[in-house]
Amino acid sequence: MTEVLLLGRRATREIVRYPEATIPTLFIPLFFLVVNIGQVSKTFPSSTPFLKGQGYVAFQLPVSLMFAVATATSGLALVTEIDLGYFDKLLVAPIRRSSLIFGRLTADLVRGIAASGLVLLVGIALGARVQSGVAGAVLIVLLSALFGVAYAGFGILVALRTRNVQATQSSFLLFFPLLFLTPNFVPFDRLSPLMEALARINPISYVIVGLRSLVIDGWDLGKIGVCLLVTIALGAVLITASLRVIATYDRN
Amino acid sequence: MTMTFDTHRVEQPSALASGSESAIVARKLRRTFKGGIEAVRDIDLAVSTGEVFGFLGPNGAGKTTTVRMLCTLLPPTAGTAMVAGLDVVREAAQVRRRIGVALQEIGLDPVQTGRELLELQCGLYGITGRLATTRADELLELVGLTDAAERRTKTYSGGMKRRLDLASALVHAPDVLFLDEPTTGLDPASRLTIWDEVRRINAGGATVFLTTQYMEEADKLCDRVAIIDNGQIVADGTPEQLKAEMGRDVVSVSLDGADPAATEAALGGLPGLERVAAEPGALALYVEDGASSIPEIVRRLDRDRILVGAISVARPSLDDVFLKATGRRLEGQQRSSQELEEVSR
Numbered sequence: 001m002t003e004v005l006l007l008g009r010r011a012t013r014e015i016v017r018y019p020e021a022t023i024p025t026l027f028i029p030l031f032f033l034v035v036n037i038g039q040v041s042k043t044f045p046s047s048t049p050f051l052k053g054q055g056y057v058a059f060q061l062p063v064s065l066m067f068a069v070a071t072a073t074s075g076l077a078l079v080t081e082i083d084l085g086y087f088d089k090l091l092v093a094p095i096r097r098s099s100l101i102f103g104r105l106t107a108d109l110v111r112g113i114a115a116s117g118l119v120l121l122v123g124i125a126l127g128a129r130v131q132s133g134v135a136g137a138v139l140i141v142l143l144s145a146l147f148g149v150a151y152a153g154f155g156i157l158v159a160l161r162t163r164n165v166q167a168t169q170s171s172f173l174l175f176f177p178l179l180f181l182t183p184n185f186v187p188f189d190r191l192s193p194l195m196e197a198l199a200r201i202n203p204i205s206y207v208i209v210g211l212r213s214l215v216i217d218g219w220d221l222g223k224i225g226v227c228l229l230v231t232i233a234l235g236a237v238l239i240t241a242s243l244r245v246i247a248t249y250d251r252n
Numbered sequence: 253m254t255m256t257f258d259t260h261r262v263e264q265p266s267a268l269a270s271g272s273e274s275a276i277v278a279r280k281l282r283r284t285f286k287g288g289i290e291a292v293r294d295i296d297l298a299v300s301t302g303e304v305f306g307f308l309g310p311n312g313a314g315k316t317t318t319v320r321m322l323c324t325l326l327p328p329t330a331g332t333a334m335v336a337g338l339d340v341v342r343e344a345a346q347v348r349r350r351i352g353v354a355l356q357e358i359g360l361d362p363v364q365t366g367r368e369l370l371e372l373q374c375g376l377y378g379i380t381g382r383l384a385t386t387r388a389d390e391l392l393e394l395v396g397l398t399d400a401a402e403r404r405t406k407t408y409s410g411g412m413k414r415r416l417d418l419a420s421a422l423v424h425a426p427d428v429l430f431l432d433e434p435t436t437g438l439d440p441a442s443r444l445t446i447w448d449e450v451r452r453i454n455a456g457g458a459t460v461f462l463t464t465q466y467m468e469e470a471d472k473l474c475d476r477v478a479i480i481d482n483g484q485i486v487a488d489g490t491p492e493q494l495k496a497e498m499g500r501d502v503v504s505v506s507l508d509g510a511d512p513a514a515t516e517a518a519l520g521g522l523p524g525l526e527r528v529a530a531e532p533g534a535l536a537l538y539v540e541d542g543a544s545s546i547p548e549i550v551r552r553l554d555r556d557r558i559l560v561g562a563i564s565v566a567r568p569s570l571d572d573v574f575l576k577a578t579g580r581r582l583e584g585q586q587r588s589s590q591e592l593e594e595v596s597r
Binding site: 010013086091093094 | 324325327348357376417
């Protein structure tokens, strides 16, 4: 545990000292939030039934939260470490290899809390009201950060598998189709039949729906529970795969 | 001590191999990479506790692959290796507690300061709190980086990075220290500094396994050396033994435009001549007594009207040992030696 904390502290320090790596990842979700609201706020006024009296910003906010936390930052940091040779130095230390991944994920959790907290505040400043209250807002931040941790497993997996900076950087692009094949602009029942079918089999949809419910509906435990389960399942799959790769790294 | 100059491996490790005092013992160690590339071919190694052991060879000879296997970073395809009395495959975790490693690629995190990096490294070896701070201070002092301790390592020069990397390999006072080409790419002054530090570390009791492509580095630092070429050990022994077994002085005849074949023919049958090796722009004559051969060499060249440049005599160097063992010289040796001479002056 100590080694995870030590490595986590180092990775967090890296985020703080390299703001140029984090700022662009925050710019995109905030940009989308502002632009999307500007484009469709007249189309979806607060009288629109699915907005339940709120502005469109409340509906879009969860999408921006996910954009803010789903990054390849950890994967990129890891692949850079491999390139520089520092990763070998860590591998030869008498620590569990899994610590190298959990240390990175610790930093992802910290980064995710900070990033989602900031985006949530911007959303509130733009008029969104969190119907589930302060506790709901805290849960939104935690769930978002947890999703960021789960998604970071993918970047780490690509970094360990490819050991290639470009490939790891490109891995983030895979998130775009996943995020757009969801009820990100309108609810499920407003999508075309094909899009609805695709959105319903996309696990990311249920994370968005869960977060959105906390903003618009209040405490819908069913939707929140599914959101949490999907996030945990996604994390379990991606992080387990990463752990398997690091366990056999250069062992064959 | 055994010494073979054919291109096959040394079949038996030296007598030190079987002793209980061995810090490193490898038997028939082999590593084959994907595509059938045989980086290391059934090598035997034995390094005694407290030794500075030099592992010499050109780029691609198999030095780094060997080090990575001994450091538990890479499993052998075949064979066994024991480090500090522990099997590098079956007891890898215990081996890692007993070794320090500074790999060829300097393993530093550019975002951390020198002190942070050392304190983290201490933490990974179970040294925390005040002990870690004290240990980091000691090591920064040891490698002369106290003044740069609070700077991020990305601002360090190549020599400073190498020294910090070395310090980070020492946080837990390892029994065996692996240094993979610790001076490659460094300026001559930094190289001399690293040599001093290696001597100091060894004087403190650590066994040092050092790979290098610099002959004079092996000559100056190492108690024993092994020469690896194309994945096989082609010679091993103390530098003095290896040079003594050459048994010959080396007379170097700079051709300065003279025909190599005609020059070699003129000098053929020279009394005491063992063999002639052609080098770029020169011939190396391995003779029994270099000084007394000079008049006869001059007489013969004069007789055949061959004009050559300088003629010089030298005792065999490890580079000559390498030449004899592999049929070629290590690249960059001459330049490296000249640079060091300039710095020494």
